[in-house]
Structure formats: C-alpha cells, structure tokens
Amino acid sequence: MEILEAIYTRRSIRKFAMGDVSDDTLQKILRAGMSAPNSGGQRLWQFLVVRNQGQMEKVIDAYPYAKMLRDVPIAIIVCFDQSREKYEERWQMDCATASLNILLAAHGLGLGGVWLEIYPIAERVDAIRESFGMPEHVVPFAVFGIGHPAEEKPALDRYEESLVHYDYW
C-alpha cells in the first residue's frame, strides 16, 4: 500500500475476524515501531507482545471497552523504559511515534489495529504493570490490538484549511 494512501485510509478497527498473524508479520510491525523518529535517538521504548489468552484477559480487565481483544491474535504494549531515557520530557512523543508506525505498518499489511490508551490513566498503568511483571522504571504507554479486520471503514478526509496559517498566526 502506498504511503499516502495508508495515512489517509487508516481507521481505528474494533471488529476482528479469525486469523493468525505470523511471526514474520509481527516482526515487520515491531521493526516499524523501532524505526520511528525519536528524541536524540534515545530509543527509550520497549515492546511487550501479548499472545497468551490468559494474559490478554488481564489487559481486557483493565478497560471498560476492550473486549475486542478476545478476537485479535496479538496485542502489542508500547512501553517507556525510564532506565533508557537520556532527554527528559520527550518520552510521550517518542512512544507516540513508535505507536503510529505500528498502526500504519499493520494497516499496510492488510491488518487492522486499535489504539487503547494506558497512560495517563494511573489505574491502568498500575494494572498493566502488575499483570505483566513490569519493573517500576517501565511505564506501559498504550496497547495495540492487531488482527484481521472484520469491518470496512471508508476513508475520511480530515483536512481543515482553517487549521493552517501562513507565515503569521
């Protein structure tokens, strides 16, 4: 899929069909996440892949509306590893760029993805950290359910000229 088409047609997918995601496809998606621009090349991210159904249920339990994760073969938890941080106050942007590359790569591979936020909801951070045995210096940022889409959503034109300024505000 062409890059602009991928960017313009990506939608949040919340209904999934049966079907696995191969290790090769998973690695392509993770490689996309790790290819994201980040502050000073600090690469402060880590990734936890959820495939075990019992572990997936723990994720679902942390949300009021994450039951669609029962239908995905994998979820990826993007995490901030504070022990890798070199430049303060940039971790949210760095985790966000890795996250978007994961969603775009999944879409380009014909899969669908949903972004379920963890941070900044403290109870969710605590619940996910505990469920997966993450150390205190790790902050789970967001969960991405990834699988075969069972819904087709039309592309939206989200361009708004009123949000663009030229040379002066």
Added chain:
Amino acid sequence: MEILEAIYTRRSIRKFAMGDVSDDTLQKILRAGMSAPNSGGQRLWQFLVVRNQGQMEKVIDAYPYAKMLRDVPIAIIVCFDQSREKYEERWQMDCATASLNILLAAHGLGLGGVWLEIYPIAERVDAIRESFGMPEHVVPFAVFGIGHPAEEKPALDRYEESLVHYDYW
C-alpha cells in the same frame, strides 16, 4: 512509495537542494498531519506554514543549528491549541503523531524533512510564539523543514530483538 519501505527508509534530512514545494504537495503533507490518530478525536493541532524568508530567519534564530532552513522552501510548525483540548495530558502524543505523518508523507513524495524540536525548551517556545504572533493558548511543538534532499542516507535496520518481550516482562 510503499508504506513499509517509507517507514524503514525515512531518515532525518539536513541538506537540501534548490526546488520549490507546490501548494498541492504542501496540502497533501498537511492532510497527512491531520489524518493522524489522536486522543478521542480532539484534533487539538494547528499548523503554521513558513515560506517568507524573513519569518524563516526568525525560526533559525531560535536554534543553534537550524541554518539548513535557509535551503528549504517551506517549514511547518506543528502547534498545540489549548483552546481545542478536550482530554488533558494527551497533547504531546497528538502533536507527535501529526508530526510523524508529516515526515512520512514528505518522504513518500520524494522530499526530505527534519524534525527540530521546540517544546519542551521554554526559550524556544517563547521565541517562536512571539515571532509568529501566536496567542498564549498556543504552544508551538516542533518545526519541520521540508524540501528537496541533497543527501542520500542509507536505510538503517533499527530492529532490536532485546526490546521485545512475550506475554511476560
């Protein structure tokens, strides 16, 4: 350009050749920015396009190392408009996803881009806000110089298996 190729081959471009960026291309890039996933669809971003050379010099003045902006036909300042914020503590991630889509779209269109951070450096936020007459509720987040690349950088394989965990930390 195919989406995975675009993600894997994108590099920060700091040397630019002569050549304009058409209004149509600029709009494609801005549309990509506005197509980014964002928290609860709050779309709290705004975009300031710098084309005037005098205004470009004001951006350059805010940095120790932004002279490459003399060689780009456009720069885009991604801004957080606090008056549009619905969900607190998410604006950095929302601005970061818009920013990445801008860089990926530029790359896909054969252009090069460089991410110059503004936030969280307070003096830069103040300098840019003042230079462009931005109101107090607007936080300039980052500047993207975009133009025709005058350097070719090889793709880097940034995959690190040690950053991936499976089902347990």
